[in-house]
C-alpha cells in the first residue's frame with residue numbers, strides 16, 4: 001500500500017526539505033514499538049531513543065500526515081475544561097498536578113525546538129477573544145482561576161485593548177496570554193522525527209499496522225512486515241482503525257473523530273497583514289465551535305474553523321470559511337484563497353485527554369480535544385516514562401474518568417451532531 005500524501009495545506013507547501021523514511025520490509029524485533037508518527041508518537045520515540053531504548057516507529061502514511069501536520073499551530077495554555085471542573089472528577093491534588101504538567105508541556109516543546117534546532121517559526125503571544133458579554137464573564141473566570149494557580153502570564157484586555165492587537169470590530173474583550181503561542185506544525189513534526197532518528201529511533205513510513213497481537217511480546221502486523229516488541233505505544237489518535245478488540249473497547253469507543261478545516265489566503269504583504277493582527281499573535285475566539293487564526297511567516301492569513309461530523313469534507317468549505325473570515329476582517333473579502341484543507345481532531349465526552357493501557361505493556365494517549373499541540377509532547381514523554389518503569393505521572397492522567405460515546409458505533413455520531421448543533425446555536429444567540 002502506498003502512503004497517502006500530506007493534505008494539500010500551506011504547511012505541506014512550505015515544509016522544510018526532508019527525505020522520506022523507508023518502508024518496512026520483513027520482520028524486526030525491538031524494545032518499544034510506536035504506532036503513529038504524529039507529535040505523540042514522535043515525542044515518545046525521541047524520549048525513549050534518548051534513554052537508550054531500541055525504538056521502531058510505524059507510520060501508515062508520512063511523518064506528520066495526521067492532525068500534527070495540519071493543525072492551527074496554536075499552543076494553548078490549560079485544558080478544554082477548567083481546573084475546578086477537573087478537580088470535581090479527580091480531586092484537587094490530581095487536578096493541580098494536571099495543570100502543572102500542562103504547563104510543563106509548553107516548556108518541553110520550547111526546549112525541544114531549541115535543543116534540536118527545529119526551524120518551525122515558534123513565537124509566543126496569544127489572544128482569546130470575547131464576542132459577547134457572556135464570553136467576558138467566562139474570560140474573567142478563566143483569568144481568576146489562572147491567578148489562583150499562580151499563572152502570571154495572562155491579563156484581561158478591554159474592548160479598545162483587544163482591538164489594538166486584533167483589528168476585528170466584533171471583539172468586545174479578550175485575554176492576552178504571553179505563555180501561549182504558535183508554530184508551523186508540520187515543520188515541528190519533521191524536526192521531531194529528525195531528532196528521534198538522530199537519537200537512534202527507526203522510523204518507517206507507509207507502514208500501516210493492520211493487526212496487533214498482544215502478549216508478553218506484542219507483535220504488530222503490516223502488509224509487508226511484522227514488528228515484535230516488549231512494549232507498544234499507540235499514538236494514532238483520531239486516525240486509529242480497528243487493530244485490536246481491546247483498543248476498540250477501551251480507546252476508540254471513548255473518542256470521536258471530528259473534522260475541522262483551515263484556509264490560507266494569498267500572501268498579503270507585511271503592511272496589510274499587520275493591519276489585521278497588529279500584535280502578530282495567534283488568535284481564537286471563545287465560541288464553543290471556535291474560529292482560530294494567525295499570520296504565517298510569509299504573511300498569509302491562516303484561518304481555521306468549521307467542523308464536520310462525517311468522514312466527508314462538507315461542500316464548499318473554502319467558501320464557507322472565507323465568508324466567516326471576511327465577517328471578521330472585511331478587508332479579506334476579495335483575498336484569494338490559495339489552500340484549503342482539513343483533518344480530524346479526537347474529542348472525548350468531557351473534553352480532557354484520555355490516557356490508558358489496553359494491556360500491561362500497551363499504552364495509549366489520545367483525545368486531546370483540540371489542545372494537542374503542546375500536550376502531545378508531554379503525553380509521549382509520560383508514556384516513555386511508563387515504559388521505563390515510572391508510570392506515576394502517566395497515571396495521574398489515566399485516572400481522569402472517560403465514558404464511551406453513547407449510542408455505540410452506529411448511533412454515536414447523530415447524538416454528537418445534535419449536541420454540537422445545540423452549542424452552535426448557543427454561540428449564535
Ligand SMILES: Cc1cc2nc3c(=O)[nH]c(=O)nc-3n(C[C@H](O)[C@H](O)[C@H](O)COP(=O)(O)OP(=O)(O)OC[C@H]3O[C@@H](n4cnc5c(N)ncnc54)[C@H](O)[C@@H]3O)c2cc1C
Nearest residue numbers: 036038039040060066067068071072074209343371372373
Ligand atoms: C485542522 C486542525 C486544527 C487543529 N488546531 C489545533 C491547534 O491550533 N492547537 C492545538 O493544540 N491542537 C490543534 N489540533 C489538534 C492537534 O493537531 C492534535 O491534538 C495533535 O496533532 C494530535 O497528535 P497525535 O500525534 O496524537 O495524532 P496525529 O497527528 O493525528 O497522528 C496519528 C498518526 O497515526 C497514524 N496512524 C493511524 N493508524 C495507524 C496504523 N494503524 N498504523 C500506523 N500508523 C497509523 C496516522 O497516519 C497519523 O499520522 C488541530 C487539529 C486539526 C485537524
